[in-house]
Structure formats: C-alpha cells, structure tokens
Amino acid sequence: MNEHIVKSFEEELNQLAAEVVRMGGLAEAQVQEAIGAFSRRDVPLAQAIVGRDEKLDALEADIERSAIRLIALRQPMANDLRRAMAAMKIAMNLERCGDLAKNIAKRTQILAESDPAGPVTRSIERMGKLVAARLKEVLDAYTASEVDRAVAVWTRDTEVDEHYESLFRELLTYMMGDPRMITPGAHLLFVAKNLERIGDHATNIAEIVHYEITGREIVSERPKMDALTQ
Amino acid sequence: MNEHIVKSFEEELNQLAAEVVRMGGLAEAQVQEAIGAFSRRDVPLAQAIVGRDEKLDALEADIERSAIRLIALRQPMANDLRRAMAAMKIAMNLERCGDLAKNIAKRTQILAESDPAGPVTRSIERMGKLVAARLKEVLDAYTASEVDRAVAVWTRDTEVDEHYESLFRELLTYMMGDPRMITPGAHLLFVAKNLERIGDHATNIAEIVHYEITGREIVSERPKMDALTQ
Known part of the structure; x- marks a missing residue:
C-alpha cells in the first residue's frame, strides 16, 4: 500500500472517530437534559428531547455504514480494525442511551400530571448526575484515547449499582406509605432503572475503549455485584 | 474471483447463518425456560438458566468475530455484506434476549420467597408465551429466509405492547390492594417489562431479516403506538 492510501485511511478513521465524538456529545446532552426535565417536571423540554432522538438514530446508522465500508474496502490490520469496530459499537451504546433518555422524557410527561417533584425525585436526580458524569468521563477517555480514564470509569461501576439498589428500596417505601403514590412510583422505578x-x-463503552487501545479485554479486577442489572 | 473461492465464501456465509440459528435455538430455550421457571417459581431451574447465559455471550462473540473476518477478508458484494451484517446483528439481539431471560430467572429466585404464583403470574405467563412465540416465529423466518413471515411478526408488534399496557395496570391494582404486594409487585413489573x-x-430481528433479504427497510405500514417501550 502506498503512503497516499495509508494516509487517507488514517484520515477516514479519524473522521469516523470524530463522528462518534459528535454523536457522544449529543447523547450526553440528551441524557443531561432528560435528567433536568425530569427534576423540574419540565414538559416542553421533555417533548423537545423526544423529538431530538431521531438524530441519534440517524447518526448511528451513518457511523455503522462508514465503519463497515472501511472494513470491507480497506481490509484493515488488527489495530485499525479495532478502531473501526470501536466506533461502531460505541455508536450502538450511544443510540441506546438516547432511547433511555427519551423514555425518561416520556415518563416525565406522565409524572408531571401526578407526582410533584419531592425527596425521591431529588434522590433520582443525584443518581442521574452520577450516571451523566460517568458517560461524560468515558466519552472524554475515548476522545483523548486515554485508557486509564476508561478503566477508572469501569472500576467505579458498582457505585451506580449501589445507588440504584438504595433508590429501589426508597421508592418501595414511598409507595408503601401512600397507595396514591403507587402509579407514579412505578414510573419512578423505571426512570431509576433507565439511569x-x-x-x-x-x-460497556469503557470496555470498548480499553479493547480498542490495548487489544485486550479489561481484566476482572473488581468483584461484580450480583445485581439485577437489567 | 475463481469459482472455488466463490463457493467457499458461500459456504462460510452459510456456516455463519447456521451458527446464528444455533444461537437462536439456545436463546429461545432460555426465554421459554425462564417463563416456565417464573410461572412455577422453580428456583433450581432459574439458577440453571442464569448459569447457561455465558454460552450465549460466547456465541455472540464468535459470530461477531466470524462476520467481521468475512467482511474484512472477502470484500463482499452488497447482498453478501447484508448477510454477514444480519448474522452479527441478530446475534446481538439474541444475546440481549438471553440477558433478559437471565434477569427474569434472577427475579424468580426473589419472588419464590415472597410471592406465590397467583392470577397476576398467570397474566405475565400468557404475555411470556406470546413473546416466546414471536421470537420462535422470527427465528424460523430467518432460518427459512422467508421475508413474509418476518413481516408478519413485525406487523403484530402492537399485540405485545397492548398486552404490556394492560399488565401494567393489572399490576398496579394488585399493589394498591395490599401494601405487602408492593415489593413483589415491583419485581413483577420488571419481569413484564423484560418480556x-x-x-x-x-x-428488531424481523426488521433485520427483511433488510437482509430485500435490501430495503420495512416500510411503515402500521401505526406505531406511542408506548413507553423501554
């Protein structure tokens, strides 16, 4: 392969990564705004978030198409193949984050009618901020190709699980205290689960970034809670 | 390309599809058994289901590796590229079905201690059977490359949504009737959501099969309910 082709392949890979970063910024914004809309029961913002989700779907489709075209036409070597695959897989995860943000926005519209933001909403908002910060951090790790930062996000996975477990109990107590809270409580349970x-x-993105950069799976360094993570 | 190479490429694609069919059989079994374990509160079976999930993860990784290798080394034409991509994407969806079956199995173990199988469990079981039948049908469509059967699964999507909406209301009523049912009710809500x-x-698999065979997206023929499908 001559240098001109190699160069332009590298450029195409960089362009693909830039697309992923752009999509990451949008997904991050959707998640952050969904948390904001939920916390303030802001129905117009929630509607705007639902409307913007299509953009993420289109970006994912674009990134997949570009990645597969690169793989098919360029027959990349191992590390370039990993870069193209990482772009495609991160885009998939971001698309799903967008779906979850959209779902929080939809539930916000229902909750606005039945459940004024109270202490449980504050707890969910705190969990939301934790999750949004993790998403931001791992996307920064991808952008800067910093494997240590990705590993740091990955090792703190249990924080979110613990937060969720405690929220789950708080929500059940809230529902037990007042039967009228059962319906909004069910939506709040799903908001917490979405987060x-x-x-x-x-x-997942932390694992993808680690594999992209090192070519190895993240070693199991931390005990994984047997949580109901689904 | 000489005929020998073309032949062996076709063989590799067939082998890849056979792997997906095999994975599909396993995922289908996991889903069906999870519904059975849930309905009978069968804890040993639930534990076995959780243990078997790793197999699906490994199969997905194998299929992805094979598909990407085919794409990278063979520079396939459009329709062969679609076949390789379909295999990879169906495997992803099956892996997630496996995760959801595993989660139902985990919740079954919790419910076995607190919630005897009653009328709500029967309703969830019915929804489970509907969903398992859809999964079976779409995998049969993939195996036989029958686009009409895939479209038939796709057009009946709203059946599951409607079933879920009615289950959601039934579950809330169940929880409102007796505060002791709130904790098991929350797990039942998630079982229904997983289904x-x-x-x-x-x-999704129906859409992938349609695109694989026709090269076109499924046209939007049916109105999509604005359900909280997340």
Missing part, C-alpha cells in the same frame, strides 16, 4: 442502564452503557 | 423488551428484540 442504571445508561450507567451500564458507560461501562 | 416486552424480548418482544422488541423479536421485532
């Missing part, structure tokens, strides 16, 4: 799943996607 | 998500994966 936990966004946290799982941040963990 | 709905398995149904979504069956719909």
